[in-house]
Amino acid sequence: MAVRGLERIVSEHPFFAGLDESFLDLVRGCAKNVRFSPNQHLFREGGPADQFYLIREGRVALEIAAPGYGAVTFQTVGEGDIVGVSWLFPPYRWTYDARAVDRVRAISLDGKCLRDKCEDDHSLGYDVMKRLVPILMNRLQATRLQVLDVYGKPAA
Structure with missing residues (x-):
């Protein structure tokens, strides 16, 4: 895909909607297209x-x-969503x-690249955090509801 297409895709994704154009230029420098097959792990x-x-x-x-259950899905996300926020928080390891x-x-946005840009420009970092929180x-909340659904109502 042409770089122009990648610029448009990042700019139009709901997570970055309304982000200042100068910030978008910084973010796009960390981006690339990726694909995953069914059942392939992103991480x-x-x-x-x-x-x-x-x-x-x-x-x-x-x-x-x-333990005893195997993999338990706590949420399924799709088009317009984001996946993976651990790139921002030490020790930079996936927690699921x-x-x-x-x-x-x-x-795919390179986590270190984006983290460095957020560190260099605290206004960008603040804007990204406001979108992530x-x-x-x-x-x-979804995980809390999933736990309640799995374990049910406590005994009286």
Whole structure:
């Protein structure tokens, strides 16, 4: 895909919607197109968190390993969502698995590249954090509801 196409895709993704054009120029310098086949992992728990994904097409299951249960999906995300926020927080390791449910097309942003740009320009870093925190809060809420669903109502 031409660089121009990549610029448009990053600019139009809901996560970066409304981001200042100068910030978009910085972000796009960290981006590349990627694809995943069904059941292929985008990343695995414990591995180096070095990417951040803007999902363009397909669904991704976010999973945690549960002793006696195997992989438990706590949320499934799709087009317009993001996957992978551990690139921003030390020790930069994945805290869950992300697995393609079907064919996934995404933009992969190099985590170190983006982290360095956020560190160099704190206004960009603040804007990225304002976009990430609501997503983290929603994922935390989804996980809480999943736990309640799995374990049910406590005994009286």
